[in-house]
Amino acid sequence: MNLTLKIWRQKDAKSKGKFVIYKLDNISPNCSFLEMLDILNESLIRKNEEPVVFDHDCREGICGMCSLYINGRPHGPDDAVTACQLHMRKFKDGDTITVEPWRAKPFPVIKDLMVDRTAFDRIIQEGGYISVNTGGAMEANHILIPKPAAELSMDAAACIGCGACVAACKNASAMLFVSAKVSQFALLPQGRPEAKERVMKMVKMMDDLGFGNCTNTYACEAECPKSISRSNIARMNLEFICAKASWE
Amino acid sequence: MSASLLRFSSITKKIWMALLGIFLLIFLVVHLSINLCLLKSDPTWFNDAARFMGTNYVVKTFEVVLFAGFIFHILLGIILQVQNWMSRPVRYAVNNKSTTPFLSKYMIWTGGIVFIFLAIHLVNFWAMKLGWVGGPRFADGEPNFYQKAIDLFSIPAYSLFYIVLIIVLGFHLNHAFQAAFQTLGLNFTKYSKCIERFGMVYSIVVPLGFIIIPIYFLLIR
Ligand code: HEM
Ligand code: SF4
Ligand code: FES
Numbered sequence: 179m180n181l182t183l184k185i186w187r188q189k190d191a192k193s194k195g196k197f198v199i200y201k202l203d204n205i206s207p208n209c210s211f212l213e214m215l216d217i218l219n220e221s222l223i224r225k226n227e228e229p230v231v232f233d234h235d236c237r238e239g240i241c242g243m244c245s246l247y248i249n250g251r252p253h254g255p256d257d258a259v260t261a262c263q264l265h266m267r268k269f270k271d272g273d274t275i276t277v278e279p280w281r282a283k284p285f286p287v288i289k290d291l292m293v294d295r296t297a298f299d300r301i302i303q304e305g306g307y308i309s310v311n312t313g314g315a316m317e318a319n320h321i322l323i324p325k326p327a328a329e330l331s332m333d334a335a336a337c338i339g340c341g342a343c344v345a346a347c348k349n350a351s352a353m354l355f356v357s358a359k360v361s362q363f364a365l366l367p368q369g370r371p372e373a374k375e376r377v378m379k380m381v382k383m384m385d386d387l388g389f390g391n392c393t394n395t396y397a398c399e400a401e402c403p404k405s406i407s408r409s410n411i412a413r414m415n416l417e418f419i420c421a422k423a424s425w426e
Numbered sequence: 427m428s429a430s431l432l433r434f435s436s437i438t439k440k441i442w443m444a445l446l447g448i449f450l451l452i453f454l455v456v457h458l459s460i461n462l463c464l465l466k467s468d469p470t471w472f473n474d475a476a477r478f479m480g481t482n483y484v485v486k487t488f489e490v491v492l493f494a495g496f497i498f499h500i501l502l503g504i505i506l507q508v509q510n511w512m513s514r515p516v517r518y519a520v521n522n523k524s525t526t527p528f529l530s531k532y533m534i535w536t537g538g539i540v541f542i543f544l545a546i547h548l549v550n551f552w553a554m555k556l557g558w559v560g561g562p563r564f565a566d567g568e569p570n571f572y573q574k575a576i577d578l579f580s581i582p583a584y585s586l587f588y589i590v591l592i593i594v595l596g597f598h599l600n601h602a603f604q605a606a607f608q609t610l611g612l613n614f615t616k617y618s619k620c621i622e623r624f625g626m627v628y629s630i631v632v633p634l635g636f637i638i639i640p641i642y643f644l645l646i647r
Binding site for chain 1: 435436437438439440441506509510512513514515516517518519520521522523524525526527530531533601604605607608609610611612613614618
């Protein structure tokens with residue numbers, strides 16, 4: 179495949195970036211999107227130019243690092259995959275592909291296509307955990323958990339914190355991410371003792387960091403590589419209402 | 427006042443917006459049922475209803491809630507939208523292509539157009555009731571809303587304008603109905619499909635009810 183790439187290049191957080199156009203020939207349709215970028219970078223290195231910086235780690239859809247906004251969609255034209263799982267056969271020979279970093283005030287660009295997602299860690303630090311004393315492990319069936327609740331909790335726990343929901347949302351809202359992290363505990367008995375405090379503190383941090391407000395547009399759900407459902411947002415809203423109403 | 431509105435968390439703002447929105451949704455049904463009395467050629471139906479709405483104390487109390495509801499719904503809508511624009515200072519070069527319900531992206535614009543309509547509507551009827559602008563009156567000085575409505579609808583340009591703006595209101599309601607339930611956290615149960623369908627029906631039937639009236643006056647009377 180022959181491709182034209184329009185890639186966002188930005189020297190550092192403070193510089194003004196711009197798009198740079200690259201031509202790539204003979205790309206196999208079986209390449210992954212990141213392998214295609216590797217090929218580009220090797221050719222840049224051979225020409226003594228700066229390679230394109232982009233985030234990646236596992237390259238198998240589990241770490242959430244590969245934050246690329248490709249042709250107007252986070253993680254590109256395929257549904258329910260990360261950019262590392264995207265294959266070049268999803269494009270046509272001769273295509274122009276525009277690659278941008280995630281754009282949101284709380285996700286500043288570090289360099290080129292790499293953004294700083296510390297904001298998500300700050301939200302997790304506010305309550306995205308349960309407090310457990312160390313000691314001997316409990317008997318596994320000591321606390322009974324209904325199967326449907328366990329399933330829903332596991333679905334929410336599939337979130338890999340990639341930030342595609344924020345990138346896709348017209349308001350740069352982090353509601354899908356935060357609601358997945360709230361729901362995975364809210365659904366389980368182990369999560370209940372800290373549930374009220376968790377939802378209030380995580381939502382407050384989300385607001386303080388400058389993420390937008392949800393307007394129920396559901397682009398987040400459409401772009402989430404792990405198909406996290408918007409019903410988690412409804413669940414978090416209800417958790418929030420109950421927490422506020424019963425706060426002592 | 428707006429400073430304390432700003433301090434509300436994002437979800438609190440949304441919850442107020444949804445509660446006031448639902449109040450407005452109910453109000454629209456009441457308003458429609460009165461308007462439909464215009465279809466009777468005997469004006470006493472409509473005039474009795476209008477007089478009841480204008481004099482009954484329960485209704486008058488709700489009028490205050492209604493005004494506050496509109497003001498806060500609009501104020502919160504604008505605050506949320508401005509914050510949302512600020513959350514993405516650098517825009518994308520390629521417009522977002524994610525699949526979303528089409529009308530959900532334009533709530534502030536459909537809302538804004540509804541607001542313009544609301545302003546004109548208030549000048550036409552509410553200001554007339556207060557005597558700020560002239561209009562047809564009964565012998566005892568009470569405003570004759572029936573005559574006023576017929577006068578307005580007999581202007582084809584006004585009727586057309588009315589129809590178009592009611593359609594835009596329908597666009598707003600189409601997304602708003604299920605959004606309100608999502609915001610209030612009632613959208614993850616087995617009833618959510620039901621809510622969605624009911625919202626769809628509501629956003630078609632209610633505007634249609636309003637539109638029938640000018641069509642009736644334009645074509646039949
Ligand atoms: C009869 C008039 C109106 C009715 C019945 C109505 C109803 C609603 C409802 C039920 C919602 C959903 C709340 C939610 O998302 O949780 C909504 C959202 C919204 N409305 Fe209205 N509204 C009306 C007029 C207006 C006006 C005049 C504006 C003026 C700017 C406006 C702006 C908005 C905005 C920006 C949203 C946010 C969208 C969202 O969060 O999903 N609305 N409306
Ligand atoms: S909810 Fe989905 S899109 Fe958002 S961070 Fe988690 S995995 Fe990524
Ligand atoms: S590199 Fe880990 S999910 Fe893409």
